[in-house]
Amino acid sequence: MDIDTEAMVFAKENEGPYDYKEQETWKIIIADDEEDVHQITKMVLKDIELFNRKIEFISTFTGEETKRVIRENPDTAVILLDVVMETDDSGLQVVRYIREELKNNKVRIVLRTGYPGQAPEKQVVIDYDINDYKEKTELTSQKLLTTIVSALRAYKDIIIIEENRLALKRLIEASPKIFELQSLGRFVSAVLSQMISIMNLSKNTVFYSTAGFAATKDVSTGDFKILAATGDYANEVEKSIKDVLNPNILSFVSKALARKENIYEKGRYIAYFKSKNGAENIIYTEINKELRHLDKSLIDMFCNNVSIAFENLYLNKEIEETQKEIIYILGEVTEGRSSEIGNHIKKVSKYCEFIATKYGLPKDEIEIIKMASPIHDIGKIIVSDAILNKPGRLTEEEFGVIKKHSMIGYNLLKNTSRKILDTAAIIARDHHERYDGKGYPQGLKGEEIHLYGRIACVADVFDALSSKRVYKEPWKIEDIINYFIQEKGGHFDPKIADILIENMDEILKIKEKVDQELGGKM
Ligand code: C2E
Ligand code: SIN
Ligand code: SIN
Ligand code: FE
Ligand code: FE
Numbered sequence: 001m002d003i004d005t006e007a008m009v010f011a012k013e014n015e016g017p018y019d020y021k022e023q024e025t026w027k028i029i030i031a032d033d034e035e036d037v038h039q040i041t042k043m044v045l046k047d048i049e050l051f052n053r054k055i056e057f058i059s060t061f062t063g064e065e066t067k068r069v070i071r072e073n074p075d076t077a078v079i080l081l082d083v084v085m086e087t088d089d090s091g092l093q094v095v096r097y098i099r100e101e102l103k104n105n106k107v108r109i110v111l112r113t114g115y116p117g118q119a120p121e122k123q124v125v126i127d128y129d130i131n132d133y134k135e136k137t138e139l140t141s142q143k144l145l146t147t148i149v150s151a152l153r154a155y156k157d158i159i160i161i162e163e164n165r166l167a168l169k170r171l172i173e174a175s176p177k178i179f180e181l182q183s184l185g186r187f188v189s190a191v192l193s194q195m196i197s198i199m200n201l202s203k204n205t206v207f208y209s210t211a212g213f214a215a216t217k218d219v220s221t222g223d224f225k226i227l228a229a230t231g232d233y234a235n236e237v238e239k240s241i242k243d244v245l246n247p248n249i250l251s252f253v254s255k256a257l258a259r260k261e262n263i264y265e266k267g268r269y270i271a272y273f274k275s276k277n278g279a280e281n282i283i284y285t286e287i288n289k290e291l292r293h294l295d296k297s298l299i300d301m302f303c304n305n306v307s308i309a310f311e312n313l314y315l316n317k318e319i320e321e322t323q324k325e326i327i328y329i330l331g332e333v334t335e336g337r338s339s340e341i342g343n344h345i346k347k348v349s350k351y352c353e354f355i356a357t358k359y360g361l362p363k364d365e366i367e368i369i370k371m372a373s374p375i376h377d378i379g380k381i382i383v384s385d386a387i388l389n390k391p392g393r394l395t396e397e398e399f400g401v402i403k404k405h406s407m408i409g410y411n412l413l414k415n416t417s418r419k420i421l422d423t424a425a426i427i428a429r430d431h432h433e434r435y436d437g438k439g440y441p442q443g444l445k446g447e448e449i450h451l452y453g454r455i456a457c458v459a460d461v462f463d464a465l466s467s468k469r470v471y472k473e474p475w476k477i478e479d480i481i482n483y484f485i486q487e488k489g490g491h492f493d494p495k496i497a498d499i500l501i502e503n504m505d506e507i508l509k510i511k512e513k514v515d516q517e518l519g520g521k522m
Contacts, residue, residue, distance in 0.1 A: 025056035026152055027073055031066040031094065032082040032112070037136065041080060044141040050152050063090030067097050076107050077155040078148060083113040095128045105129065106158050108151040112136050212285035215241055224257075224282065231286070253284060262303055271303045323420060324371055331374030343514050344463055345374040350510050351459035358499045359455065369452055372424035376431050376456055379409030391470045406432050406441045423452060431456040436490045446493075454493040458484075458500050461491070466511060477508070 028045075030038050038059045045055055058073065060066040063085050070076055079098075083091035091111060098104050110132040111125075125133060131151050134143075211231025215224040223240040226233065236244045241253060249268070256263045256270040257280075263270050273281045283303075331345040353370040361369070380388065383405060387398045394402065409428030413421050429441065430453020437445035439457075449457075465475045465483065475483075484501050488494040500507060 025054050026050065026078070026155075027056050027058060027076040028148070029058045029060060029066065029069060029073070029076050029079040029081075031060045031063075031079060031085070031091070033061050033085040034082075034114075037082070037112075041144065044144050045148060048145070050149060051156060055148075062086045063094050066090075066094045070094070070098055070104070070107065071102060074102070074104060078108045078110060078151045080110050080112055083111055084115060092124065095124075095130065099128045106155065106162070108155045110134060110147055110151055212283065213237075213241075214281065214283045216282075217280040219278075224253075224280075249284075253282065256282065273303065323418065327371060327375055327420065327424065330378055343517075344467065345377075347463045347467075347511060347514050348376065348456065348459045349373045350514060351462060351507065352455055354503070354507065354510060355455050355459060355496060355499050358503060359451075359496065368420055368423050369427075369455065371420050372452075373427055373456055373459070375409070375413070375424050376427045376460065377405060377409065378412060378424075379405030379407065379428060382408050389470055393471065403432070403440045406430075426450045427452050427456045429453065431460055433457065434491050435493050439491075449493075454496055458492055458496045462500060462507070477504070 030041050032038060038057075042057055045057075048055060058069055058076075060069050066079075066081070066085075070079065079094075081091045081094060083089065085091065087093075091113075095109060095111070098107060098109070108131045109128070111130055112134050114136045124130070131154060132147055134147065211233055213226045213229035213233040213236065215226045217223070218225050218240075221240075223242060226236050226239055226241060226244065229235075229237050233244070241250065245253065252263070252265060252268065253270055256272050259272075260274060261272055263272075268284070268286045270285075271283045273283075328345075349370055352373040353366055356366040356369045380402075383401055387394065387401055390398065406429055410425050413425035413428060416422060416425075427450075430444070430450045433439035433442065433444045433449040433453055434457075435446055435449070435454070437443050439449075462480065462484075465480045466477070468474050481501055481504060484492060484497045488497045
């Protein structure tokens, strides 16, 4: 499932959930067998605008007709429902139909009867979530208006709660995907915006300004760092809360951290989340209004769900981190078998990242190439040390063994559903193909070679030429540049060779940096 959490964030923040468009209306069904009732009700409520919307009436005169109309109009907000129509209990049957068969629990039902004796039992009112029970004589214009306003308000809250529930569900479903893209920040800003929209639940015409941030504990320092923010805190992302919050708010936040629970104080709310593996997160919001009881319990419920989502996220993060580490270890195992060291895998990975960035690939692809490229030579596990570390030139037969490493690597890594390993399989297979079709293992030509393979090829050969190998000394930079110029369209994809040539200074800086980190090993 794919969602754009960023779009979600902005849609909710800027508009708030109640900016209904003008042409939208509240649908109200008047179900009554007496024509007069329709006339009077419409007259009283005509031209009234409630919560920024006009009212649209639909009239029905029998129970059966009402069932059909409500079925066809699931977005009906309120139904003013006569109890006695074609039968003594038509209205009650309609109620049962709506709640039990249609499972429509949103529409607000106001029962009306001209016969006090026909009043439904209390249990019916409770079981079927009937908002209101009115005798028709009670429905003076003022009372009718009050009844409609409160029914609409209830309906509106139900719709918003439902929207939030769905948004949260989408969020939770999307979380593994979000993590693949390495973006706790995005997840958190989506959560923050949901939180704010819940806080604005009872907003009518006044716009409530809201400020807030989400922060996560940095395990190494113990500080809480802001991951996402709105309002006054919008410019504080990435900073530590210690440096950003005024002492007053900081002490409020510290209280929640000490108690490890959600705290609500006048005008501010802090939600605290702790996952099983010890990760701690907080979401802080400021609101210039009192929270109603409904809001508070809703927010607590929301926080509960978010805790679960965080849990999933961290689990995914853990899996992903583990995966990355294993890939690195595998790469080092392969590399460690060659007697020439030089951090080949690390450099190839960095060069791939650099080239992919200059090529203009999207961020997530760059990240995956960077993570996958260290194991491009994993297939060398089948090559004996005698061949791998032979100081001189290889015989044709020996080189034949080496050439198998591409397909061996591919076969080891393919058939997984993990994106990193999938990408690693492609790179393993294609990194010795040549643009002119004279490479191995398949002799693919030009764009037949996967782009990742063409990128890794340039990175790999650059590293081989610029480093010492048991069988060769490092080349001079001019010679390397000449080789890449000469082999444009031969060994290499010309566009990628150009990227390398044109950015040689930066490439050399990367090389220097990795070699230095290695502590003079190379
Ligand atoms: P490697 O040493 O990391 O080299 C990777 C690729 O860089 C080579 O792929 C080749 O395309 C390029 N390359 C490396 N050195 C030179 C060079 O001196 N001249 C030119 N023009 N290109 C060079 P290739 O040829 O498919 O080799 C794959 C792997 O096989 C090499 O990885 C190395 O592990 C091994 N290998 C290749 N030739 C020899 C050799 O003569 N002796 C030994 N012991 N191993 C060799
Ligand atoms: C309606 O059904 O009219 C309410 C739906 C909404 O406002 O999103
Ligand atoms: C290496 O020596 O690890 C790289 C050689 C290759 O890409 O096959
Ligand atoms: Fe290779
Ligand atoms: Fe390599």
